Amino acid sequence: xxxxxxxxAKTLADNEAEIVDAWIEGQRTESRIRxxxxxxxxxxxxxxxxxVHELVAATQSGNLENVNAPEFEPVxxxxxAIMDRREQAGFSPFENAVAxxxxxxxxxxxxxxxYRTEPELLKRELVVVAKLVDSSxxxxxxxxxxxxxxxxxxxxxxxxxxxxPVVQIWDGVLVVPLIxxxxxxxxxxxxxxxxxxxxxxxxxxxxxxxxGVPAIDTKSAQHLIETVSAVRLxxxxxxxTGIRPAIAQTxxxxxxxxxxxxxxxxxxxxxxxxxxxxxxxxxxxxSGS
Amino acid sequence: xTEDRIxxxxxxDILMVTLPTDxxxxxxxxxxxxxxxxxxxxxxxxxxxxxxxxxxxxSFFARTLAETAQxxxxxxxxxxxxxxxxxxxxxxxxxxxxxxxxxxxxxVDRALNLLTNSHQRGxx
Numbered sequence: 001x002x003x004x005x006x007x008x009a010k011t012l013a014d015n016e017a018e019i020v021d022a023w024i025e026g027q028r029t030e031s032r033i034r035x036x037x038x039x040x041x042x043x044x045x046x047x048x049x050x051x052v053h054e055l056v057a058a059t060q061s062g063n064l065e066n067v068n069a070p071e072f073e074p075v076x077x078x079x080x081a082i083m084d085r086r087e088q089a090g091f092s093p094f095e096n097a098v099a100x101x102x103x104x105x106x107x108x109x110x111x112x113x114x115y116r117t118e119p120e121l122l123k124r125e126l127v128v129v130a131k132l133v134d135s136s137x138x139x140x141x142x143x144x145x146x147x148x149x150x151x152x153x154x155x156x157x158x159x160x161x162x163x164x165p166v167v168q169i170w171d172g173v174l175v176v177p178l179i180x181x182x183x184x185x186x187x188x189x190x191x192x193x194x195x196x197x198x199x200x201x202x203x204x205x206x207x208x209x210x211x212g213v214p215a216i217d218t219k220s221a222q223h224l225i226e227t228v229s230a231v232r233l234x235x236x237x238x239x240x241t242g243i244r245p246a247i248a249q250t251x252x253x254x255x256x257x258x259x260x261x262x263x264x265x266x267x268x269x270x271x272x273x274x275x276x277x278x279x280x281x282x283x284x285x286x287s288g289s
Numbered sequence: 290x291t292e293d294r295i296x297x298x299x300x301x302d303i304l305m306v307t308l309p310t311d312x313x314x315x316x317x318x319x320x321x322x323x324x325x326x327x328x329x330x331x332x333x334x335x336x337x338x339x340x341x342x343x344x345x346x347x348s349f350f351a352r353t354l355a356e357t358a359q360x361x362x363x364x365x366x367x368x369x370x371x372x373x374x375x376x377x378x379x380x381x382x383x384x385x386x387x388x389x390x391x392x393x394x395x396x397v398d399r400a401l402n403l404l405t406n407s408h409q410r411g412x413x
Contacts, residue, residue, distance in 0.1 A: 191382075195375030204395050230382040234373050235394035 008125045009059035011110040012052075020052045022106040030102055033095045037086075047082045052103070054078050055136070064128050067135040079140040083147075093144045100137040104130055164190040166197040166206075173274045174203045175267070179212030187223035191230050198236050205274045206231055209267045211242030221256045228261050237262065237277065241270030295320050297327045303404055304331065304366075305397070307339040317350055321357045328364045335404035336361050337397060341372030346381050355389030368392065369400040 012019065024045055028035045038044045054074040061071040079100070086096050107129050115122035163186060167175045174197055176190065194206055208224065210216070216224075228238040239262045243251075251258060264270040275281060294316060298305045304327055309316060324336060338354070340346075358368035369392045373381075381387075394400040 191379060192375065195378055198395065199375055202395060204399060226382045229387075230378040233378040233381055233388065233393055234375065235369075235371060235396075235399070 006062060007114060008111055008128060009056075009062070009064060011114045012059060012107055013056045015110045016052060016056055019103075019106045019110065020049050023052065023103050024048045026102045026106060027099045030098060032098045034091070037090050039089070043085065047078075047085070051075070051078050051082060051100075059132075064132050067132065067139050075136065076139060076143070079136060080143045083140050083144050087144065093141055096144070097137040097141050100140055101133060104133040107133070160186060160189050164193050166193050168197075168201055168203060169207075169271070170274070170280075172201075172203045172205060172278055173271065174198065174201065174206045176206065176208045177212060178208060178210050181215070182213065182220040182223055184219075184223065187220070187227065191227045194227065195230060195234060198231065198234055204235065205237050205239065205277060207239050207241050207267065207270045207274060209242045209270070210240065210247065211244070211267065213242075213247070216247055216250055218254055218256060221251065221254070221258070225258070225261065239264055239270045239273055241265070241267045295323050297323055299327070299331050299333065300401075301405075302331070302333050303335040303337060303401065304328065304333045305337045305339070308342055310342045312343065312350075314349055317353050321353060321360070324357060325360055325364070328361055328366055333366055336366050336368045337400045337404070338368060338370045339372050339397060340370060340377075341374065343377060344374060346373075346377045346386060348384070348386060351381065351386040351388060355387065355391055358389060358391035362390075367404060369394050369403060371395070371397050371400045 024041075027033060027044065027048065028038060028041070054077075058072045058075050061069075063069050063071055066072070067075070083093075083096055086099075087093075091099075108126055111125050111129055112122060115125055163180065165177065167177070169175045174194070176194060178190075182190075194208075197203070198206060208227070210224075213220075224240065228240070231238045240258070241264045243263050243265055262273070264273055294309045295306065304324065306320065306324060308320065312320070327333070328336070336358075338357075340354075343350075354370060358370075361368045370388060371394050373393065392403070394403060
């Protein structure tokens, strides 16, 4: 068995230069790939050469089945690099997969010559080649999908961070302007950020402004109450500001008890109250001095 | 032996206690004993409990703190708990733990201000 496998791998190794050249030409002329995107083709040549070279090295191990094995690590790395570069050039994942699958035709033709006199073996070995090349293409696709998933996850975190800024507006006074709906993940992050900033800045008062919150329900109110009690455990005070008439009505109709929370209609009145609590006052300068 | 790990410092008429790191249940119970005895001897008006070394707050701990505050109140003192870590506060609210009526403050400085001011105003 090892011998047969080696013969198939050997056809690739022995005819490496020829297969690479045929493959490059194949990728360029393949109707399902926009050949004009290859530009000066220097990169196409280099990528193809590198990929086949690593594939030769990997198949020398006798493994022509499991592309997830450690000996295929260089192949995976080169495939990933090709995916990255070609995606930048504007190729779709489909075109990239087709480009790799193309390789099968040129390897197969050499395998056919090799097993000319053994039709049974030939049939089996062609399947082996097809499976290996297809797996490599799928591997490359999988890499592209994973990379996109990673990007999406990063963006989600970025959005979450952007959506809960904590700003210090006065000595000892922080403001959290909430915009949009308050779901569990956001509330959690908000509480975390707020508590950390309270300790870092030594601010005893935090204003949570809900002017930008379109509607409040039992769940988001519950989140707010939890945030308030967490701040209280730390020794801080939360003033909930921006309670518009509509919000006040909803809160009462839903029977949400915010008695334990200091509330103010506007951010300005909240800040005034915060200064009161801190024994500070802002006075107008008399015009004479 | 656990009591040795806890020091109760008296500043004017306020008692100051910093919790030892990795305080276990016996330590917390011992803390309550020691604080109450100190209250009896000193007739302090206030107690500042610094929990900034605590990185996990369980229900027993929270309850003991709340109860200690109640007991101290019965003996004429006001308890202020100081320095809870953000992470501890997060878990405490998620678990629904509460410190009862105990007052909390951000810093020891603010706690001392609170206690001396309320004392001057003649409030308990």
